[in-house]
Amino acid sequence: MQISYLGHAGFLVETDRAIVVMDPWLSPEGAFDSAWFQYPCNHHLAPFVREKLQDSRKQRFIYISHEHRDHFDLDFLRTLPASGFTFVVPHFQRNALRTQLAGLGTGRVLSCAHGQLVDIPDGFVKLFLEDSGMNRDSAILVKSGAESFLNLNDCKLYDQVSSIAKDAGHISAFACQFSGATWHPTCYEYPPAEYQRISRHKLTTKFEMVARAIDAVQPGVYLPSAGPACFLDPTLLHLNFEPVNIFPRAPQLFDFLRARLPNLPSKLLEIMPGDVVSAARGTIDSCGEERVAEESFEPYIRAYAGRYRDYFADRQPHHSAYQLDSLWQQLRGALQRKLSAFVLHERVRVPLYFGFSDSAGRLLRLDFPAGTVDFASAISEADFCSILIPSWQIARVLDGSLSWEELALTFRVRLNRKPDVYQTLIQGFLLMEPEDMNWFCARIVEVEERKNRVIVEAGGTKYSIDRFCPHQGGDLSQGWLHEGRFWTCPRHRWQFDLERDGRCTTSSGSIHAVCLEND
16 A cells, blocks of 8 residues: 555555545635645646546545545546545535535545445445534544554544554554644634633644554554645734644644654654655655755745736725625625524523624624624623634635635634633634534534543543533543643643632533542
């Protein structure tokens, strides 16, 4: 089994009789309305992938893990030959992924449930799904003879990694995301010191989660993937050079892993686009055209951004007063439709304000319990959440060019919340499409109704806690203790203070921790 790295989360797995392409993100326009770009640049690999997919001597498959455009590159997929391959995709509750692929009219679309096997010559492909409403993602295992590749990519099924590895047997190669990819704290209004503190904490807990996964899988080789992207838009360029943020590169992870797992037998390979890895030997058998060292990172990014200077120069449209008024009315209607579909709206006690970052003096105020969306001139409460969006970006959402979740991932929005407490319902409201609101709310209620409990220990004291995380149902029996008192969810690293009845350290949730008598 040979594994060609296509950049970001993309791989091309080739055996004697099969080819499996995974999440090829190769378009030169990047993703999320050209907010994210591939690091290092990988656009030159598009002809290589097209050529491989025309090899009629082998069965050919394209796996798309989820809808995010740094994994689901429609522009590239439209350039593929008309037939001869099969799309393998997860069967999510939301059908957008399989519907869009079917609309291409090219390869056959095979939609797979969690744990479903797909036969390939001399082996199989197996998918693992996370579909919690707010998170839709999947992982893939490719098995061919004695060799295997487990690619977790962005999927947060860390509470299932041990059982997946146990069932699969020896894993030759393992890949998973190690870099952040969310708008917190990137888009939030924090003083620099607080921004760095939050970023450092998120980075450390992310690295710890990766370390635990590698330790559980014990692969022959670990391949860092699914990030980080880079940011070439002049308004986002600074994100590449911040001293501390949630976008580390592989050498920083490797330093952590070598200290955290000094006796780990797995090899750690820093791969670049075009590298070809032998799964059996865990070696890079041939190298891509370009390698970017840490010391050349900044000049590389500045030169990369320079190639896009003209592309971004006149990209943002300017709206007249009349157009802005129309946008406000359209936005109000869109938010009212979302609110009307939001069956748990009465649980949200703070107002949410929407504004245009390029047009001051006007806001929309959402009153969740009342179910209303009204205009306001200013924020009048001490406790609130707010989001400022460029008018030209909200126009792309309203005309269907971007989803609400894709808007969040442009990183062109600014958010504020007081108090600084995460609320799952507000996050879900901001990210969900109206048609997904009921499913999202039903999943929250389903998690709340689970009554399973487990016993955990901290400093010789045993605690009875809820088994499932209130955020998105992560299995806390697979969690770990942080700093002697904080129980950590293995999926999204939420932490719960065992000494304060299981209260979450960053949100209003809790896990109802009960201290038991010491043995």
